[in-house]
Amino acid sequence: MQRNITLSAELDLPRLTLHGLGHGFSPDRYLFRHLDADFRANSVTGITGPSGSGKSTLLSIIAGWESPKEGFIERSGISAVRWVFQNPIGVPQRTALDHVTLPYLAVGLSRVRSEELALQRLKDFGLQASANKRATHLSGGEAQRLMLARAVAGNPDLILVDEPTAQLDRATAATVNSVLGELARSGAVVIVASHDQETLRACTNTLDLAAPAAQSDST
Known part of the structure; x- marks a missing residue:
């Protein structure tokens, strides 16, 4: 009985899943393709990749502001979304x-x-x-x-954070990275786009847009 209660509670938590997601701005040039990822509550996922790899674009797609060229996003228990931008x-x-x-x-x-x-x-x-x-x-x-x-x-279901330390010096950035764990304890799905290795180390897991599965096809 206890196991059933636990499973039911997990099913009620916010969750977001990418299925074969791909996006680009021309038919022969994609920022990323074939993205499959599962984002769950009570964790912080860092999205990384070089400049121009589509980190901020992926956040916009996840938020529902933009439609992907390929694939789809499955959302469960997500209605309220909060953004944190580079510049406070x-x-x-x-x-x-x-x-x-x-x-x-x-x-x-x-x-x-x-x-x-x-x-x-x-x-x-x-x-x-x-x-x-x-x-x-x-x-x-x-x-x-x-x-x-x-x-x-206000207890949002999804928190999107775009390059939270990009405009900060190292010491100041460290104070921001030190509190990322508090986002995980909020009960929301938390996704942080960053190229800062210290920020990424503060996340629970990462999704690298430079990985082979996320690259443009040569055809």
Whole structure:
């Protein structure tokens, strides 16, 4: 009986599967082809590959913003999607607490409960001391971690992160990489596009677009 309960719980978790996915911008030039991959909740998958290999394009396809040229995506339990972009985008005069409180308010929670949950998220991402700082006063690493904390708020099913350390120095990037595990504990499917080896090491597993199965056919 316990095993059946466990299997049922696993089936209810968000999941996303790529079946023979391929995409390109001309009939004879593909960014990638024949992608088969399974993304599950409570893990962080890093998508890697050289510049121009289609990392950001694949994120757009996974999000449903773009249709693949080949193959299809099977989605289960995914409705709410959150993006974290390369450059942190916040409201300069709003505090860190305001940024993370808003998604909870948006799903109907009270102000008091929303702020309680937001403070916990800020703590998870090492930002408790910066809760009352305005976004414009945050360091680069703090601002990026704030965007990750905001992405988790509101319990999304899918979190897409595009090159979270591309604009950061090594020391600042390390503070961002150190909290990627918190995304895995959010219960969402988490996919991170990056060429940063330290970021990829912080992920649970990786999908390399430079691998042979993801390359363009010569024909």
